[in-house]
Amino acid sequence: MRKLNKKLFSILSIVMLLLLAACGGGNTTTESNSNTGEDGVLSAKFGVISYLTGAGAAYGEAITNGLKLAQQDINALGEVNIELVIEDSAGKADQALNAAQKIMSDDSITAIIGPTLSTEFFAVAPEVDLNGIPILGTSTTVDGIPEIGDYVFRNAVPESLAIPAAIEKAVERTGATKVAMIYGNDDALTKGGFEVMERTAKEMGLEITTIETYQEGQSDYNAQLTKIKNTNPDLILASALYNEGAVIMDQARKMGIEIPFVGGNGFNSPQAIEIAGDAANGLIVATPYFGESSDPKIVEFNEKYEKEFGKKPDQFAAQAYDALFIYADALKRAGSSDREAFRESLAETKDLEGILGKFSFDEVGDVIMDVTVLEIKDGKFIEFE
Template sequence: MPSPVFSRRAILALTGAAILARPAFAQSERVAKIGLVQSTTGGSAALYGTEQKQAIDLAFSEINAAKSLNGITLQALYADDGADRGQTVNIFQRLIRQDRVVAILGPTLSNSAFAADPLAQQAGIPVIASSNTAPNLTKIGDFIFRTSVPEDQVFPTVLRYAVDKHHIKRVALIYGLDDALTRSAHDVQKKAVADLDLEQVAVESYQKGDVDFSAQLTKIRAQNPDAIILGTLAEEAAAILRQARQLGIGEKVVFIGCNANISAKLFELAGAAANGIIVGASWFAGYDSPRSKAFVAAYRARYGTTPDIYAAQGYDAAYILAEAIRRADNATDSKLVRDKLASITKFEGVLGTFGWSADRDATVTPKVLIGDGDSKVFVAAPGA
């Protein structure tokens, strides 16, 4: 079957990455070609994809400079899918059929992963996601891994903390209808609410591209909830936080977010309105470990900004893939690399010490965080 038409933008991105990388390779070196599929355009998704791409670029440059892979050099073939699942499928097909990559890092959105990951599974190409948190993603097959902890392993802990800390009894929920990540986050949130016997007083939704949430928030305000639970991407979360405060929803009403809200852009867009939002994550920039501190320093030195959780998860994805390639001592055998990847346990990463669950999710203890909108950081929740 002929390959689908590949967009000019993605072709240029892939070709450009390959041209930039090739001159550095000596003839005797072995090259591991790795697909890097991130949304660096496409609205809210670009908030996450840019961070991941930058962190993976940083990791590859460090790994190649260290020459620690028995003569193997990592080459990233980068393509921006523009947060378009159809484009993600096209990119995966090219990476697998024409570029013959040994592995793929990405894509940014769970929606795109559900569309494209089955192609890699069928072809026997390992994929490591670093921002996909929708439940059941790795059940696509045994070549699918992720360093991003799924929502259903994080949110129940976050909600339980919020209920205990703020004596929450009545909750309202708002979520995005047309994105796999936000829909699945909402499903997890509804179950967690039911499991704790909380009263669900309102459920509101919106569609991708919406910027005015005043109608939904006005309905929610009328129900006088103790907390508002967000099943949203960071850009929409920021708008909801700002508009809620403008509509007179006071600080006594607690906002509880999902994993997708954990972005430095949340504070840039929401400012002080993000004060007090409660979220759960596998990592935050203030995490006290030598490896994490070194990563934060290196990222700041290279890009002039503080990395977010998606950068951290991308960085660990790059390093754990490199470790699998080192153990395989092979730059082209995808099945061997997959098997070595699956065998890794007690990996010392930025996220801490982790391995893989039976479903190839990273085994990391969730951390409850509080948003400090004035300082534009997430900090560890007291007493969590």
């Protein structure tokens, strides 16, 4: 027993020493706030808060990859020099806030990108805003994000822009008058999407036959789908993430429901086709990013990304890529890495040509851009006519 304790003490003391060493390393980050590098190029440091460990780490990885790729391209152009400080939020609001505090304690940070989830963003943004640091959300689609403060922006296409576009096009073609709705009610993204769907349907005078809910990770949707089938709708509005949405479509098709589905931002993924196969045909989504597009800018981006990271980019990577270009552009126009000047020029961003198209901020800092409506036909995303 005593021997064991001795051993344990030595292990413990080593752990403690490691801790101390790590603490020591963290304190050496105070540097002078220089605007220009050695060769006279305007340089700035941006903080990134991203979901890198945990269940949703795939999103954070896509975003940081997109940012890293953009950083390479921007620095290669040589007009400005950007440094990224990337911190993990683990998908938790308190961890995201810690990461933000860590980034903010460095006075040479000009602005922040992230965090990934809307639930993290709501905790972080007010604090960052009070400290007078610009913050940009690249994947936060819930209502009410840019309204948090003057320093809060986003380039993620909110559900309130994407979903109405998709519903309008779908109704136009199918002439639907009755819609059924299904959504995941324990996730901020799908819940936010549902609210927009309901509002849009009411505004367009569509009759809502039934509203069904499911929980995250559910695998059997037959009860909800049977109810939906009995009400005989013309269209199903499904605010779901792709992994659950694909299963819903699969089970619906097996049950003989052949009508089209309209989805939100979270449903827009090639993964949906992989999971549901032929059953995914007839899904209509609106997105700023169309991976199969023949637009040379997107083709080039896809190639570069695949070469660098060995997999195809998704919407989140593309939005993050554009986000850093928005920052670089604002930095160029501001002419200094001063936070106040940077915010001013960021707010004035107008018709910036990104890979996703022309981009502007409105007066509260929300995104103005065109979205493309896509549908899945014969196992492929194509543009919806």
